[in-house]
Amino acid sequence: MLVKDIMVKDVVTVSPLATLREAMALMREKKVKCLVVDKQNPHDAYGLVTYTNILQTIVAEEGDIDLLNVYDVCAKPVITVSRELDTKYVARMMVTHDIRRIVVTHHNELEGLITMSDIVDSILGMIDD
Numbered sequence: 506m507l508v509k510d511i512m513v514k515d516v517v518t519v520s521p522l523a524t525l526r527e528a529m530a531l532m533r534e535k536k537v538k539c540l541v542v543d544k545q546n547p548h549d550a551y552g553l554v555t556y557t558n559i560l561q562t563i564v565a566e567e568g569d570i571d572l573l574n575v576y577d578v579c580a581k582p583v584i585t586v587s588r589e590l591d592t593k594y595v596a597r598m599m600v601t602h603d604i605r606r607i608v609v610t611h612h613n614e615l616e617g618l619i620t621m622s623d624i625v626d627s628i629l630g631m632i633d634d
Contacts, residue, residue: 508595509588511627512609512617518543521552521576525562528554528575539606541615542579550582551608551615585610588617596624 519528519540528540542552554575562568562578585608586595595607599621609617 506592506627507588508586508590508592508609508619509616511592511623512588512619513623514617516541516615516618518615519554519575521545521574521579521581523575525559525568525570525573525575525578529559529570532556539618540575541608541618542575542581547613551585551610552576552579552581553583553606553608554579555606583608586619587611592619592624592627595619596621599624 517531517535517537517540519531519542521542523531532538532540539553539555542554544551552575558578558580559570562573563570568578584598584602584604586598588609588611598604599607604621606618606620608615609619
């Protein structure tokens with residue numbers, strides 16, 4: 506099975522210049538736990554901002570959600586994989602490096618997002634068939 510067969514295609518993105526408040530509002534509105542941070546130019550890398558990034562910044566560093574931008578807290582660059590990659594390699598990478606989400610690209614452009622849950626759900630789906 507390939508990544509493109511199970512990835513989430515409807516990915517919510519955010520500008521790196523958005524404030525944390527704007528990012529949190531977007532996460533709440535779209536009911537997602539992470540946002541892909543857009544590239545600023547064709548040679549830039551994608552980023553990822555999660556609840557964990559935001560909470561660490563707000564609580565641990567006493568950050569202000571109106572003064573901090575997404576680029577201040579996001580993970581960047583993120584690990585990306587091709588949509589044509591076999592999911593077994595993605596699963597191995599996730600387990601080996603303790604990664605929960607990976608950005609999926611095609612020709613260095615955003616195609617989707619794959620999570621550990623997506624892979625487990627697809628395996629469980631095969632068992633049920």
